[in-house]
Amino acid sequence: MPALAPWRRGAALFVLLAAGLACAGAPAATDPAGRWEGVADIPGQPLRLVLDLDHDAQGRWAGSAILPGRGVKGAAVDGLAVDGCDVRLGLAAAFPGGDTLQPRLVLACQADGAFAGTFTLGGRSAAVSLHRSGPAQVDRPPAASAITPALAGTWTGRYDLGGYPRAVTLTLGNGPGGAGGGQLVIVGKRTTTLQVDQVVQGREFVTVRASSAGLSIEGRFAVQEGVIDGTVSQGPFEAALVLHRQPGEKTS
Amino acid sequence: MNARIPSVVLATLLALVPTVPRAQQMFRGDPAHQGVATEAAPRAFHRVKWTFPTGGRVVSSAVWHDGAVLFGSDDGNVYAVDAASGRQRWMTRTGGPVASTPAVSGDRVFAVSYDGRLYALDARSGEVLWKFATEGERRFEAKGLHGLQPRNQTYPDLYDVYLSSPVVVDGRVVFGSGDGHVYAVDAGSGKLAWKFATGDVVHASPAYADGLVVVGSWDGRLYALDAATGTQRWAFQAGLDPLIHNQQGFQSSAAIADGSVFVGCRDGHLYALDLRTGAPKWNVDTEGSWVNASPAVAQGRVYFATSDTAQYRVVDAATGRPAQAMGSTQAYVFGSPTVAGDTVLLGVLNGTVQARDRADGRVLWAFRTEAAKADRDWVLSAEGRFNPGWLYASTWGDLSNDGTRRQDRVGSFYATPLVAAGVVYIGSADGNVYAIE
Numbered sequence: 091m092p093a094l095a096p097w098r099r100g101a102a103l104f105v106l107l108a109a110g111l112a113c114a115g116a117p118a119a120t121d122p123a124g125r126w127e128g129v130a131d132i133p134g135q136p137l138r139l140v141l142d143l144d145h146d147a148q149g150r151w152a153g154s155a156i157l158p159g160r161g162v163k164g165a166a167v168d169g170l171a172v173d174g175c176d177v178r179l180g181l182a183a184a185f186p187g188g189d190t191l192q193p194r195l196v197l198a199c200q201a202d203g204a205f206a207g208t209f210t211l212g213g214r215s216a217a218v219s220l221h222r223s224g225p226a227q228v229d230r231p232p233a234a235s236a237i238t239p240a241l242a243g244t245w246t247g248r249y250d251l252g253g254y255p256r257a258v259t260l261t262l263g264n265g266p267g268g269a270g271g272g273q274l275v276i277v278g279k280r281t282t283t284l285q286v287d288q289v290v291q292g293r294e295f296v297t298v299r300a301s302s303a304g305l306s307i308e309g310r311f312a313v314q315e316g317v318i319d320g321t322v323s324q325g326p327f328e329a330a331l332v333l334h335r336q337p338g339e340k341t342s
Numbered sequence: 343m344n345a346r347i348p349s350v351v352l353a354t355l356l357a358l359v360p361t362v363p364r365a366q367q368m369f370r371g372d373p374a375h376q377g378v379a380t381e382a383a384p385r386a387f388h389r390v391k392w393t394f395p396t397g398g399r400v401v402s403s404a405v406w407h408d409g410a411v412l413f414g415s416d417d418g419n420v421y422a423v424d425a426a427s428g429r430q431r432w433m434t435r436t437g438g439p440v441a442s443t444p445a446v447s448g449d450r451v452f453a454v455s456y457d458g459r460l461y462a463l464d465a466r467s468g469e470v471l472w473k474f475a476t477e478g479e480r481r482f483e484a485k486g487l488h489g490l491q492p493r494n495q496t497y498p499d500l501y502d503v504y505l506s507s508p509v510v511v512d513g514r515v516v517f518g519s520g521d522g523h524v525y526a527v528d529a530g531s532g533k534l535a536w537k538f539a540t541g542d543v544v545h546a547s548p549a550y551a552d553g554l555v556v557v558g559s560w561d562g563r564l565y566a567l568d569a570a571t572g573t574q575r576w577a578f579q580a581g582l583d584p585l586i587h588n589q590q591g592f593q594s595s596a597a598i599a600d601g602s603v604f605v606g607c608r609d610g611h612l613y614a615l616d617l618r619t620g621a622p623k624w625n626v627d628t629e630g631s632w633v634n635a636s637p638a639v640a641q642g643r644v645y646f647a648t649s650d651t652a653q654y655r656v657v658d659a660a661t662g663r664p665a666q667a668m669g670s671t672q673a674y675v676f677g678s679p680t681v682a683g684d685t686v687l688l689g690v691l692n693g694t695v696q697a698r699d700r701a702d703g704r705v706l707w708a709f710r711t712e713a714a715k716a717d718r719d720w721v722l723s724a725e726g727r728f729n730p731g732w733l734y735a736s737t738w739g740d741l742s743n744d745g746t747r748r749q750d751r752v753g754s755f756y757a758t759p760l761v762a763a764g765v766v767y768i769g770s771a772d773g774n775v776y777a778i779e
Contacts, residue, residue, distance in 0.1 A: 133719055135720065187730045191723065191731040211720065212727070212732070213725060254581070279627065327585075
């Protein structure tokens with residue numbers, strides 16, 4: 091094949107450049123809603139990511155993440171911000187110690203409809219690319235429930251963790267929005283007061299979470315006996331805990 | 343003519359006479375384990391004088407003998423390396439990782455191997471003189487250790503990195519074993535003098551003073567034994583953690599000074615006890631953070647560091663009250679501080695050796711391994727802290743294997759620095775022993 095004349099080579103280059111600029115300047119309109127799969131290119135340890143983004147019932151953006159091979163399914167994303175096809179979000183729930191390591195994804199849509207951007211963790215950053223693999227399947231955290239009178243009130247108990255006894259006082263009630271909440275006071279070598287930010291009450295089983303400390307209490311409750319019989323857990327630590335209704339309170 | 347030699351000339355002549363370092367010859371420098379070097383450490387980092395590679399992690403601390411540094415390696419060997427040139431003088435193979443610090447006494451070197459044997463070697467040639475077999479080594483282990491699942495599974499503790507480092511007292515080699523015993527063996531013949539049974543693994547190094555051997559066990563007790571007979575004089579019970587066994591056990595070796603015993607514990611305390619009676623004097627609560635490092639004691643102050651909370655602390659030996667502001671080591675500390683003149687040296691698991699001013703604790707210099715600088719797979723955060731969110735999957739199920747091993751890739755310093763003739767010698771989990779000046 092003969093070589094192009096110099097002016098023709100220049101014209102061809104101009105056409106190619108113009109086409110390239112047109113692609114770069116006008117990326118395809120990507121709707122962030124969907125399931126996105128890809129890899130964060132961490133040297134020697136590529137991190138597989140599955141990200142689900144969608145609107146919730148109120149029309150707000152919501153999302154969750156799966157980290158295949160790391161035991162993480164449906165971790166809620168935090169600080170989700172969507173601006174056109176730019177997406178920023180945190181993944182603290184997907185990594186132990188995530189609140190201090192601040193894992194984050196910053197993504198921008200590309201001309202080919204994919205997402206590209208940066209994954210950061212503990213001040214380190216790596217390139218990430220995600221492609222759409224289907225419709226979103228956001229895992230929603232269990233909805234907080236209103237507390238029935240049977241559960242509202244003050245509960246006390248003791249547990250042993252790390253070789254030291256701790257006394258627990260759990261006070262539950264419904265907040266202004268109607269959802270259950272309360273306060274958890276743990277007295278060991280020192281006194282720790284935590285806000286209960288989620289209560290999920292089933293027919294016979296209740297889960298109480300204080301997410302600021304990653305602590306949860308769960309157990310079967312027996313209204314007549316005035317007992318919640320279960321466990322307290324924080325990270326890998328789990329201990330048996332039996333809570334009794336504060337003496338003098340009605341069991342309704 | 344005045345026959346007296348001018349002092350300036352005398353000083354010059356003395357300076358020309360080669361000094362013979364009297365550096366540490368056993369773990370923590372002396373039988374009392376005070377962790378005080380006989381020589382001052384450099385106040386500034388100049389260079390790495392030499393690097394000596396071995397085939398495994400080096401958690402053993404180097405000791406000094408006749409111009410050589412002696413140490414063990416997890417590759418199974420005991421080494422003698424010429425301190426001036428960094429060239430190997432001899433190497434002796436054992437049947438397992440040598441995760442203990444050798445002890446030199448006279449012309450003999452004693453080292454403990456994971457093959458369950460105490461070795462007596464000729465200090466000049468490395469020739470094996472005798473071996474003493476215990477009932478066998480093992481790591482500390484427990485069901486549901488550290489909260490691992492399934493809870494009824496027994497897991498070995500990968501943080502139990504050291505073997506007991508022997509101490510030589512009155513012609514006997516005293517050391518602990520994974521078989522739960524403390525042994526005293528005749529240094530000349532290798533014959534058993536006495537043994538004492540504790541309730542679990544003994545990987546701390548026995549300290550000795552005033553006729554007493556003091557050593558902690560993973561059963562959560564610190565024992566004082568009669569050095570002559572092995573009879574128990576007293577025992578101090580520290581915290582226990584029957585649920586996940588995370589907050590119990592003595593990995594730290596005791597230091598003895600001025601009638602007091604100072605020792606760290608995995609129950610999250612540094613304890614001070616009376617040497618004669620074992621009565622508690624005071625304790626420092628580290629809020630659940632292990633104190634695996636053995637404390638150093640010098641001139642009324644106790645120097646120690648913590649694991650998870652990465653604290654460098656100096657407290658008054660009489661009261662336990664802070665003697666200076668707490669410092670951050672950035673990452674876990676297992677290695678023990680060495681007080682060397684007006685400097686305190688400390689190895690950190692993030693692949694850093696820190697030199698701190700003894701008076702105020704400020705960092706004078708820090709040496710980082712090349713592996714720590716490169717940190718190719720994000721073992722560390724940008725600040726040099728461990729990156730647990732990346733090292734461990736959130737199930738906690740892999741705490742026992744991959745994540746823990748990956749930490750070591752940055753060249754963790756489990757060992758304790760040796761100082762001789764202005765040079766710092768220390769081994770790393772990257773397999774190297776570094777001579778730093």
